[in-house]
Amino acid sequence: MPDCLTNLAMQNVVKLRKIEPSDLPYLYQWENDATSWADGANHNPLSQQDLRDYIASTTGDIFRDGQLRLIIEQDGATVGCIDLFDFDPRNRRAALGMYIASDYRGKGIGKAALEQLEEYAFKHLNMRVLYAIIATNNIACSTLYRQAGYTPSSPLSAWTLESDAVIWIKTCK
Helix, strand or coil: CCCCCCCCCCHHHEEEEEECCHHHHHHHHCCHHHHHHHCCCHHHHHHHHHHHHHHHCCEEEHHCCCCCCEEEEEECCCEEEEEEEECCCCCCEEEEEECCCCCCCCHHHHHHHHHHHHHHHHHHHHCCCEEEECCCHHHHHHHHHHCCEEEEEEECCCCCCCCCEEEEEECCC
């Protein structure tokens, strides 16, 4: 196993799976959570039709779609999603994004999901770099990525209207 991977017992608490049509209500709620827009790329409401079209068009193959969204489940409950996007197959890198439903935050679910996604990305997709752009005022995410072994790399001044940001990077050789 590459030295960048951890295999903690917490990983068994959550399951990652491909997105399904039955996930539409969750995606609709999460994508339209305006409190998270400052931390993501979405800055406007999405319709159910927008999301139906996305679900219908995604193959779950990062090489075809250029991104991969997986649903996070805990004990059979749908609790969030985690993404690989901005995929660069030549340089074997991708950005990370994650959303955990508010009732499930602070319970280790994000860390467990991140560890599983890292294992998949580094071991099966042969990625060598994963990164996340985190607003400096998002202490919870910064703490998560620090605990997961990511290194703050580059400051991004005035990255969003709300705050500066930092690129957090993890490499696997």
